[in-house]
Amino acid sequence: MLVEAGHFALALALGLSLIQFLVPLWGARANDPVLMAVAPASALAVFACIAFAFLALTFAYLSSDFSVLNVVQNSHSAKPLIYKISGVWGNHEGSMLLWVLILALFGAIVAISRNSIPMRLQANTLAVQAAVTIAFLLFILTTSNPFTRVVPAALEGQDLNPLLQDPGLAIHPPLLYIGYVGFSISFAFACAALIDGRIDAVWARIVRPWTLGAWAFLTLGIAMGSYWAYYELGWGGWWFWDPVENASLMPWLAGTALVHSTVVMEKRDALKVWTILLAILTFSLSLLGTFLVRSGVLTSVHSFAVDPERGTFILGILILFIGGSLALFAWRAPMLKQGGLFAPVSREGALVVNNLFLATACATVFIGTLYPLALEVLTGEKISVGAPFFNFTFLPLIVPLLLLLPLGQTLAWKRGNFLGTAQRLYTVFGLSLLATIVMFAATYGGPVAAPLGVGLGLYLVLGSINEIVTRSWSKGTPLAVAWRKARGLPRSAWGTAIAHAGVGLTVIGIAATAWGVEAIGSLKIGERLKGGDYEVRLERVIPRVEANYREEAAVLTVFGSGRELGTLETTKRLYVTRGMPTTEAGILTVGLGQVYASIGDAQPDGSIGVRLYHKPLVLLIWIGSLVMAAGGALSLTDRRLRIGAPVPAKAMPPAAIPAE
Amino acid sequence: MTRKQRRLTLIGVAGCVLAVALGLVLYAMNDTIVFFNSPADIQSKSVQPGTRIRLGGLVKEGSVQRGADQQITFEVMDAEAVIKVNYKGLLPDLFREGQGVVAEGILESPSAFRADSVLAKHDENYMPREVADTLKKQGHWQGEANATPKTQ
Numbered sequence: 114m115l116v117e118a119g120h121f122a123l124a125l126a127l128g129l130s131l132i133q134f135l136v137p138l139w140g141a142r143a144n145d146p147v148l149m150a151v152a153p154a155s156a157l158a159v160f161a162c163i164a165f166a167f168l169a170l171t172f173a174y175l176s177s178d179f180s181v182l183n184v185v186q187n188s189h190s191a192k193p194l195i196y197k198i199s200g201v202w203g204n205h206e207g208s209m210l211l212w213v214l215i216l217a218l219f220g221a222i223v224a225i226s227r228n229s230i231p232m233r234l235q236a237n238t239l240a241v242q243a244a245v246t247i248a249f250l251l252f253i254l255t256t257s258n259p260f261t262r263v264v265p266a267a268l269e270g271q272d273l274n275p276l277l278q279d280p281g282l283a284i285h286p287p288l289l290y291i292g293y294v295g296f297s298i299s300f301a302f303a304c305a306a307l308i309d310g311r312i313d314a315v316w317a318r319i320v321r322p323w324t325l326g327a328w329a330f331l332t333l334g335i336a337m338g339s340y341w342a343y344y345e346l347g348w349g350g351w352w353f354w355d356p357v358e359n360a361s362l363m364p365w366l367a368g369t370a371l372v373h374s375t376v377v378m379e380k381r382d383a384l385k386v387w388t389i390l391l392a393i394l395t396f397s398l399s400l401l402g403t404f405l406v407r408s409g410v411l412t413s414v415h416s417f418a419v420d421p422e423r424g425t426f427i428l429g430i431l432i433l434f435i436g437g438s439l440a441l442f443a444w445r446a447p448m449l450k451q452g453g454l455f456a457p458v459s460r461e462g463a464l465v466v467n468n469l470f471l472a473t474a475c476a477t478v479f480i481g482t483l484y485p486l487a488l489e490v491l492t493g494e495k496i497s498v499g500a501p502f503f504n505f506t507f508l509p510l511i512v513p514l515l516l517l518l519p520l521g522q523t524l525a526w527k528r529g530n531f532l533g534t535a536q537r538l539y540t541v542f543g544l545s546l547l548a549t550i551v552m553f554a555a556t557y558g559g560p561v562a563a564p565l566g567v568g569l570g571l572y573l574v575l576g577s578i579n580e581i582v583t584r585s586w587s588k589g590t591p592l593a594v595a596w597r598k599a600r601g602l603p604r605s606a607w608g609t610a611i612a613h614a615g616v617g618l619t620v621i622g623i624a625a626t627a628w629g630v631e632a633i634g635s636l637k638i639g640e641r642l643k644g645g646d647y648e649v650r651l652e653r654v655i656p657r658v659e660a661n662y663r664e665e666a667a668v669l670t671v672f673g674s675g676r677e678l679g680t681l682e683t684t685k686r687l688y689v690t691r692g693m694p695t696t697e698a699g700i701l702t703v704g705l706g707q708v709y710a711s712i713g714d715a716q717p718d719g720s721i722g723v724r725l726y727h728k729p730l731v732l733l734i735w736i737g738s739l740v741m742a743a744g745g746a747l748s749l750t751d752r753r754l755r756i757g758a759p760v761p762a763k764a765m766p767p768a769a770i771p772a773e
Numbered sequence: 774m775t776r777k778q779r780r781l782t783l784i785g786v787a788g789c790v791l792a793v794a795l796g797l798v799l800y801a802m803n804d805t806i807v808f809f810n811s812p813a814d815i816q817s818k819s820v821q822p823g824t825r826i827r828l829g830g831l832v833k834e835g836s837v838q839r840g841a842d843q844q845i846t847f848e849v850m851d852a853e854a855v856i857k858v859n860y861k862g863l864l865p866d867l868f869r870e871g872q873g874v875v876a877e878g879i880l881e882s883p884s885a886f887r888a889d890s891v892l893a894k895h896d897e898n899y900m901p902r903e904v905a906d907t908l909k910k911q912g913h914w915q916g917e918a919n920a921t922p923k924t925q
């Protein structure tokens with residue numbers, strides 16, 4: 114009964130979305146406040162309906178209601194509670210429901226922040242948001258209904274894909290979707306501005322927190338997914354340039370560019386048209402990502418669905434929204450008032466360079482991801498575009514960007530002085546160079562890329578610290594005064610510095626992987642395997658039986674420079690229902706590095722295959738991402754950006770004057 | 774600087790970055806892309822030894838041999854040809870005789886292949902897409918029927 118109610122609520126949400134789409138749009142056109150006021154009310158109602166549907170499905174999972182097809186296919190009565198909950202979105206239908214739930218949630222938040230957003234803008238924005246909701250609700254209801262019943266009801270479910278039975282993957286999709294879908298708000302605001310034909314710094318100020326929030330969540334979601342792949346797939350890799358990963362990287366790159374371009378628009382009232390285009394492109398890439406993952410055109414763990422009907426439908430949505438919004442852009446953008454131009458050497462100039470590099474890097478990822486698909490469709494030839502392609506094209510575009518980052522961060526607005534700025538960074542540059550040379554000498558004969566990369570990361574971290582120090586301290590300032598000054602800096606300045614330091618930490622972690630060592634061997638009990646400075650000894654193999662799987666766990670003692678550091682346990686599991694084996698890696702964290710081991714099959718002579726890695730500083734990859742997201746979050750709390758505190762356009766004094 | 778000069782600077786810089794990116798992409802397209810071949814393709818297209826390829830097919834029944842130090846050899850076959858694969862390392866969880874596999878590495882001779890990575894099915898429902906397509910083309914596809922999970 115509850116399941117039918119959920120189904121009905123979803124259909125009701127579709128009807129309400131139609132109202133949310135049509136009425137406010139008409140209201141904004143006719144300038145009728147009563148009609149425009151329908152937007153927030155209907156947005157809240159849509160959210161309530163979808164939330165109810167989602168809870169109904171969750172309840173079906175929790176109560177193991179095997180008369181619902183989706184539950185039968187993805188759950189099992191013996192599954193632990195957390196995976197019963199995460200199973201709701203661990204499959205195609207449920208994850209699409211989560212997608213629209215988050216979409217509606219964002220709509221509802223826009224609806225309740227009515228006092229801070231001009232009414233027309235809010236009405237148009239919610240209407241565009243509703244259009245997206247309609248498309249995806251139709252998709253769910255016609256091709257991917259999670260509420261389909263099965264007659265007769267099954268006695269037991271088929272269990273969730275074991276790879277997805279992991280705490281990391283329980284929270285990865287919600288984080289990622291909040292990021293993906295969060296960009297729909299920037300998109301809706303951009304379309305609303307185009308429909309209205311008016312855009313100013315207030316628009317940028319309203320949009321920026323949404324973009325920044327979505328960006329921070331997407332950062333966390335990607336980092337979480339990467340860490341999951343690292344420990345769950347058992348290969349020790351943290352990024353595979355898999356199309357599914359690229360599908361989330363592309364909106365992240367475009368979103369990063371958008372976060373920066375809205376700063377220029379907000380502070381200098383420039384780059385308007387580009388910012389609008391970028392907002393459209395970012396969400397388009399999110400849609401593209403959804404298409405790639407959800408239509409089953411890719412072969413990957415994530416493609417749970419291989420169904421041409423769904424693929425065609427999402428492709429239709431993709432074409433409609435990307436094509437529609439770009440057409441709207443082509444039609445209306447020339448009518449927008451152009452912002453001012455500015456000097457090439459200035460903070461805004463540096464941010465343009467940032468956008469240029471990020472957009473180009475995003476384009477290379479786009480080509481590498483879609484070219485194999487296009488080639489296969491056109492010629493039937495099957496190719497694989499893997500890490501070598503992306504390393505060759507992506508890195509040469511990102512490294513110059515990172516080299517320029519501390520400079521850009523230090524440059525003044527309007528008219529910067531390149532030499533003066535460079536002077537402020539002499540110490541930072543010198544220290545990083547020195548560290549690089551020392552590391553190079555210490556690891557002479559090792560990989561050259563590692564010291565260079567770690568040096569680059571260090572340069573970014575020091576550059577960020579330098580930025581805060583030079584803004585609050587100069588020669589002769591007492592420390593107490595400097596401290597007070599530093600604390601008085603706007604939160605957004607701290608947020609920027611912290612996020613950029615996070616980039617540096619991630620770069621250090623990535624570069625240090627080149628120092629990693631790998632060893633493979635067959636071990637009997639009591640035998641040892643050496644990998645670099647670390648060594649493991651196979652202690653025992655324990656068989657275990659758990660609720661929905663059985664496993665053989667190998668216990669390994671880890672030794673480092675002669676001392677015993679601890680033990681780790683790596684297992685080979687067999688999930689009984691699906692008859693599917695998985696490997697769980699064993700990880701021992703030593704400082705910021707990790708000793709990582711996974712086991713293979715038993716050999717005829719009774720030994721088992723063991724793969725051992727030492728990965729120095731590897732945790733910095735994810736710590737850096739957390740720091741980036743924290744920087745974004747801190748910026749969000751800046752007084753200036755707090756939702757509810759924007760200044761109307763009239764009160765914006767000379768910002769609109771170009772910096773001539 | 775005049776407005777026009779500023780605009781030209783911007784366009785110039787953008788053009789340079791895009792040109793560099795385009796050059797990198799085109800160069801990488803020639804150099805880093807790996808083609809997928811079935812054992813039959815290698816013979817019919819006469820792929821040169823020394824080429825880096827992805828080899829896909831079925832693991833021949835009874836062909837897997839484990840040597841010392843995780844040295845493994847197995848044979849990958851399709852309807853028309855068989856190729857011997859050498860690999861050092863741990864095999865993926867779902868590597869099985871008689872089932873689909875994709876190996877990436879260097880073709881050493883028309884009948885021998887040295888793999889540096891081996892991918893198998895991700896779960897019981899799924900066969901590497903390229904392998905499934907090849908088998909379908911050759912008429913050896915047995916459908917999903919025997920691959921669907923058993924319901925208790």
